[in-house]
Amino acid sequence: xxxxxxxxxxxxxxxxxxxxxxxxxxxxxxxxxxxxxxxxxxxxxxxxxxxxxxxxxxxxxxxxxxxxxxxxxxxxxxxxxxxxxxxxxxxxxxxxxxxxxxxxxxxxxxxxxxxxxxxxxxxxxxxxxxxxxxxxxxxxxxxxxxxxxxxxxxxxxxxxxxxxxxxxxxxxxxxxxxxxxxxxxxxxxxxxxxxxxxxxxxxxxxxxxxxxxxxxxxxxxxxxxxxxxxxxxxxxxxxxxxxxxxxxxxxxxxxxxxxxxxxxxxxxxxxxxxxxxxxxxxxxxxxxxxxxxxxxxxxxxxxxxxxxxxxxxxxxxxxxxxxxxxxxxxxxxxxxxxxxxxxxxxxxxxxxxxxxxxxxxxxxxxxxxxxxxxxxxxxxxxxxxxxxxxxxxxxxxxxxxxxxxxxxxxxxxxxxxxxxxxxxxxxxxx
Ligand code: HAM
Numbered sequence: 001x002x003x004x005x006x007x008x009x010x011x012x013x014x015x016x017x018x019x020x021x022x023x024x025x026x027x028x029x030x031x032x033x034x035x036x037x038x039x040x041x042x043x044x045x046x047x048x049x050x051x052x053x054x055x056x057x058x059x060x061x062x063x064x065x066x067x068x069x070x071x072x073x074x075x076x077x078x079x080x081x082x083x084x085x086x087x088x089x090x091x092x093x094x095x096x097x098x099x100x101x102x103x104x105x106x107x108x109x110x111x112x113x114x115x116x117x118x119x120x121x122x123x124x125x126x127x128x129x130x131x132x133x134x135x136x137x138x139x140x141x142x143x144x145x146x147x148x149x150x151x152x153x154x155x156x157x158x159x160x161x162x163x164x165x166x167x168x169x170x171x172x173x174x175x176x177x178x179x180x181x182x183x184x185x186x187x188x189x190x191x192x193x194x195x196x197x198x199x200x201x202x203x204x205x206x207x208x209x210x211x212x213x214x215x216x217x218x219x220x221x222x223x224x225x226x227x228x229x230x231x232x233x234x235x236x237x238x239x240x241x242x243x244x245x246x247x248x249x250x251x252x253x254x255x256x257x258x259x260x261x262x263x264x265x266x267x268x269x270x271x272x273x274x275x276x277x278x279x280x281x282x283x284x285x286x287x288x289x290x291x292x293x294x295x296x297x298x299x300x301x302x303x304x305x306x307x308x309x310x311x312x313x314x315x316x317x318x319x320x321x322x323x324x325x326x327x328x329x330x331x332x333x334x335x336x337x338x339x340x341x342x343x344x345x346x347x348x349x350x351x352x353x354x355x356x357x358x359x360x361x362x363x364x365x366x367x368x369x370x371x372x373x374x375x376x377x378x379x380x381x382x383x384x385x386x387x388x389x390x391x392x393x394x395x396x397x398x399x400x401x402x403x404x405x406x407x408x409x410x411x412x413x414x415x416x417x418x419x420x421x422x423x424x425x426x427x428x429x430x
Contacts, residue, residue, distance in 0.1 A: 001122040002309075007323060014312035017322040019124075022153055022311055023106055026126050029149045033141065035104040035128055040084040042108060046074040052083040052290055054259025056199040063111040077110035080258070081127040082287070082303055083294075089131055090296035100132035106308070118278030118310045126311075127284075129303035134288060136236035139264045139302050140244065146268060146282060146304060147246055155314055157271040158281060160246065163222070163254035164234040165202070167262045167288070170227035175201060177220045185215045202255045208277065221252045233263055260287040264302065274317045275310055282306035326356040327414050328394075329371035333364055333383025341382040344407065351411040371397065378414060380405075 006016045027037070046066050053060050065077040078084055085103055088094075094101050106126050113119050128145065130138050143160060150158055166174060179201050186194060190209040197204065205216050226234060241248055248266075256265050265285035272279075284304025292298045315322075328348065332341045338361060345357040356374045358367045364381065371379045378394045386392040386407065393402040394413055405413040 002120060013309070014316035015323070017324065018312045018315050018320075019308065021322040022126075022308060022315070025152045026104070026106060026149060029152050030104045030128065030145060032148075033102070033145050035102040035145075038085060038088060038103045038105050039107065040078075040081070040088050040105070042078055042110075043075045044078055044084055044087065046076040048083050048087055048294070049076055049079060051294060052086065052258075052260050053080065054200075057203075057257055057259055059111060059257060063113055065110050065112060079111045080109055081105050081107070081125055081305060082129060082258075082260070082290075085127075085129045085303075086131075086291055086294060086296070086301070089299075090291065090294060095132070095297045095299050098132075100130070102128070102130050104128040116276060116278065118275045118307070118313055120309055124308035125305040126308055127303060127305035129301060131291070131299050131301040133302075134300035136233055136240055136264075139237050139266075139286060140240040140246075142284065142302060142304055143241065143246060143248075143266060144244055146306065149306075150268070153311065153315065154318070154320070155270075155281075155311065158268050159271070160241075160248040161251040161254050161267045161269055162237070162241075162248045163250065163252055163265045164226055164230055164237075164263050165255065165261050165265055165285070166222060166226050166230045170225055170230055171222075171262075174220065174222050174225040177225065178202070178205075181219050182215070188212075188215050200259075203257065205253045205255045206257075216253065223250070223252050230263055237264055254283075256283060256285060260290040260293075261285040262288045266304070268306070270310070270314060272314055272317060274313060278307075278310060280307075281310045281314070323375075324354070325375035325377065326354040327377050328353055328410070329356045329367075329374060329376035329379040329397075331358070331364060331367040331371060331379055331381045332361065333381050333386075335361075336384060337382050337387060340387050344380075344382060344410075348411055353411050353414060378417070380410065 002013050003010060004013055004016045004019060008015065049060050049064065055061065059079045064079055066074060069075050085105065089101065104127065107124065108122050109125050110122055112121055115121065128142060130142060165171060179197065182197050182201060182204055189204065189212050190207065193204045193207050193212050204212060205219065254265050254267050263286040267283040268281050270279050270281050282304055286302040288300040291301060330341050330345045332338050342357065345355045348355045356376055358370050376397055378396055380392050380394055382392060390407050392405055392407055394405050395402045403413060403417060
């Protein structure tokens with residue numbers, strides 16, 4: 001679990017400004033698509049995840065933070081956001097109030113995983129769920145939303161991998177065929193996959209062990225076993241992606257690590273080596289049977305989640321900075337001006353400027369050192385002469401001539417001063 005800190009204070013994780021930039025972009029892009037934000041508790045009844053994500057998955061079987069509360073109930077820190085969103089949707093009878101619901105969430109999830117770069121025990125997801133439409137257009141709208149978000153934050157070289165897992169009509173027969181094949185190669189599979197063969201055979205398809213991957217190469221392909229309606233749905237997804245000019249790779253090994261999926265599944269995979277084996281920046285798919293299975297209405301749904309830790313690491317890697325330095329540093333030239341400078345800083349902030357002031361006092365030299373460090377655009381030194389004349393100098397920190405200003409018009413002057421080439425990129429302001 002990580003601390004997220006402002007500026008350059010944390011070396012491993014991206015600075016908080018990068019996270020805030022991604023969050024702002026998310027809200028901006030998702031609202032264009034008509035998605036409303038939901039916030040659900042970080043704790044849920046353990047049974048919710050057992051019944052949705054699935055008892056035999058790694059997430060539920062090995063990775064949940066589960067404990068008993070004082071009332072003897074078994075609770076778990078949420079390992080993902082879909083089950084809580086669906087629980088809330090059912091609990092608030094949303095389907096009786098609107099036929100099509102589009103939600104998104106941003107928040108921490110918890111999985112007891114083996115940690116490495118991009119894989120943490122508390123991590124953050126940006127997720128979206130659309131409930132009420134079974135049409136391919138809904139799947140593609142969500143993928144489009146991810147693509148537009150990735151574009152907005154400037155991440156490139158992320159490929160969309162697409163698959164269909166079929167449904168109750170075609171998956172059982174496929175699964176049987178797959179198990180038959182895998183059993184004939186049992187000895188070549190890793191220990192985990194020998195177990196998965198009994199509990200969750202589809203998961204063998206995305207095992208990263210090279211031995212298993214060799215076996216999987218020649219395994220039966222789910223896409224060749226889809227029933228007519230599933231095939232038509234998958235074809236329509238592809239046709240609509242093509243129509244939007246969204247590039248994708250059909251990858252029959254995208255089976256996902258959660259049990260609730262039917263039909264479309266997809267993952268966004270980054271090419272950048274910085275993430276190592278944690279290169280999947282997001283994934284999702286359709287879960288048309290989940291609501292009913294959880295005791296809710298028979299409503300089809302589809303969604304995705306992106307890993308914010310991974311997105312921000314990629315942005316950090318790209319060298320972009322998202323800090324928002326102060327407009328102005330107000331410095332005090334002599335003790336007698338301390339109160340006036342403090343009051344001026346407060347007034348300028350009220351007017352909307354980002355103003356830094358050294359509350360410790362100290363010499364002008366030490367204040368200027370701090371001004372440099374904060375990367376403020378301008379400094380204004382307030383001393384007896386400035387107080388008496390009602391005038392001061394705005395000194396551009398990036399160099400250039402000082403600007404004479406009246407103390408009553410500092411905000412206007414700062415706002416109208418031409419932007420010097422920024423001392424550091426401030427893409428966060430976009
Ligand atoms: P998931 O594939 O388990 O899907 O997680 C989505 C994304 O969360 C992953 O692609 C990854 O970027 C990030 N992630 C997962 N575990 C970690 C971790 N330990 N550390 C850092 N990042 C991590 C779901 O959670 C589904 N609920 C997605 C979904 C929504 N399907 C339908 N609707």
